[in-house]
Amino acid sequence: MKTPYYAVIFTNMQTEDTNGYAEMAEKMEELAKQQPGYLGFEHARSDLAITISYWESLEAIKNWKANLDHLEAQKLGKERWYQWYKTRICKVEREYEFSRE
């Protein structure tokens, strides 16, 4: 990825109601990948879950947020799956990488 680009950091804690969650998460990951301006995806979960999606522009993020299937997922998330979440829209200014030989 070539800087600058954008990141959406989605940090959350789930409720005990996980019914339908894994299915929806997978569906949204697949759908995100099909959106214009999508660059990548990272996810990890401990007590806290962190999902980061990377995008070419703020416009691409805005369009993804307003996607109808994604809006339905966001609604269900608030109703059922999330105890708490925080979403941060970030501009990635610099990056560097290390890889073992």
Next chain:
Amino acid sequence: MKTPYYAVIFTNMQTEDTNGYAEMAEKMEELAKQQPGYLGFEHARSDLAITISYWESLEAIKNWKANLDHLEAQKLGKERWYQWYKTRICKVEREYEFSRE
């Protein structure tokens, strides 16, 4: 936190050598908290580990990166613990939050 502020997204995959890692990670988290301009910390681990630290300014990030104890930890990380990592320096432009009643 009041935007804009800064985030360091540190994504990594570990080697099989975890000797000393947990101790060092805890020590570095404690040390980061004592640095000027430190705002917060989030961590989650699955196959991938994501650690995000939040800072008031690029200057604060630069100082933390150059901290002597932290430099030693970074060196050991490359020698022993990390198979791969990527560090992204980001400006957090907007954020919103949801909390269940």
